Amino acid sequence: MTLNNKLRIAMLGQKNLDRSGGIEVVVTELSTRMVKLGHNVVCYNRRGHHVSGKEFDSDIKDNYQGVKIKAVPTIDKKGLAAMTSSFFAALYCAFGKYDIVHFHAEGPCAMLWIPKLFGKKCIVTVHGLDHRRAKWKNGFGSKYILFGEKVAVKYADEIIVLSKGVQDYFKNTYNRETVFIPNGVNKPEIKEASLIKQKYKLEKDSYILYLGRIVPEKGLRYLIKAFKDVRTDKKLVIAGGASDTDSFFNEMRELAKDDQRIVFTGFVQGQVLEELYSNAYVYTLPSDLEGMPLSLLEGMSYGNCCLTSDIAECTEVVSDRAVIFRKSDINELREKLQYLVDNSDIADKYKSIASDYICEKYNWDEIVEKTVELYRV
Structure with a gap:
């Protein structure tokens, strides 16, 4: 840990700091608030187009509300984008000066062993049992995500889950203890229909x-x-x-x-x-x-x-x-x-x-x- 008790944290698994998906919202909320508390946070984001189409692309900045952003090499094709970006992000984390490497989602955890091999403390947030999702159910995608889940079970220092049901799944399937920390929400400003x-x-x-x-x-x-x-x-x-x-x-x-x-x-x-x-x-x-x-x-x-x-x-x-x-x-x-x-x-x-x-x-x-x-x- 750093001498002033402020942590050096790396996060990976998200596409960007935006609203393109639930993971992106969570990483944005966590990382920006952690920076406000005085911690040093680096987010390793994918390169490539927005998940809903290139018309929603935004310039990749190197800083967002104090969070350092690093875009990693990514093969921008279905099935390869997450794998390649997670590999390079995990590699950078392994050689970076971090107290914590925080993996988001099961698929990226297939690369968790890399920073772990270099003595990094690795935390995982399981945002859902992704291998059960329809788009990955058949073929390599589901097997790869399930492999990431098993790597997390074996090597992660702590696993965060977002529901009691997923907590029971890890206990019953792997006899692995997890920590329940749900997502949050902000009090919004109500807008008129304009x-x-x-x-x-x-x-x-x-x-x-x-x-x-x-x-x-x-x-x-x-x-x-x-x-x-x-x-x-x-x-x-x-x-x-x-x-x-x-x-x-x-x-x-x-x-x-x-x-x-x-x-x-x-x-x-x-x-x-x-x-x-x-x-x-x-x-x-x-x-x-x-x-x-x-x-x-x-x-x-x-x-x-x-x-x-x-x-x-x-x-x-x-x-x-x-x-x-x-x-x-x-x-x-x-x-x-x-x-x-x-x-x-x-x-x-x-x-x-x-x-x-x-x-x-x-x-x-x-x-x-x-x-x-x-x-x-």
Whole structure:
């Protein structure tokens, strides 16, 4: 450790410090807050295009709010980008002067042995059981991610998990103890419908919102099928970009094409994202698989009535402050949507209790404090 008790920390596994995915949001929140506490943080980011398309590319800077950024060599092709960027990041970390090397996600952990070989203290955050995700389920991708998981189990000094379910998985599968430190959320500023009114003709409470990646495990197929049978003038807004899943994105557009109420916005950020959260009638997350869904935390933080599947990773977050339906059950999802559309007083009740609950329970400053304490163990 450094003499002044301030830590030298490296983070890898993220694409960039932005909102392109949950891992990116988490790394941004952790690293910027750690810098404010006086620690030295370096983030090793991938090169290559934004996951939702090169039109969202931004210049790679060497500093973000005090966090040093280093872009590592990356083969920008599906299946190779994460592997190559993780290899070079791990190599740089091995030779760098760091007290802590913090790996994010299971796939990058395949390279954890490299800094470990050079005596570095390695911490892992498992953001979800990625080898179960649809886009990696068959072939090399799933095997590689599972290999990363096993490397983490064997060599990581500490493993952070985001849900009790994943904690049980590591205990039952590997007899490996893990540390539960959830994600956090910030208290947002509510925005009036301005840009979304211009771009999509959306008014306050005129739409049901899904905001996240357009991937199979998020349950969008159920959502679209269920919504098509809901009697309402409200729209269904599906906001998010594809993540190596263009074929699925196109399939969802095809499924929705005969219902003019369904709006696809593509990837959103900045004011548009804030306005979408601020003015939704219901926020819904019908996922089959999650780590700890940041979009659900954010949806509640904006004071939304939330409707989510009954997987443990979601129900642990919302407790009794949201509406729940059985995972994959299209009929029950349709019934709950219809119920909320027909009973605005019920939706308003959930809106009134969501924000204060979630912002108090999942506070980023407390989460950073717990993470730094773990670094020092």
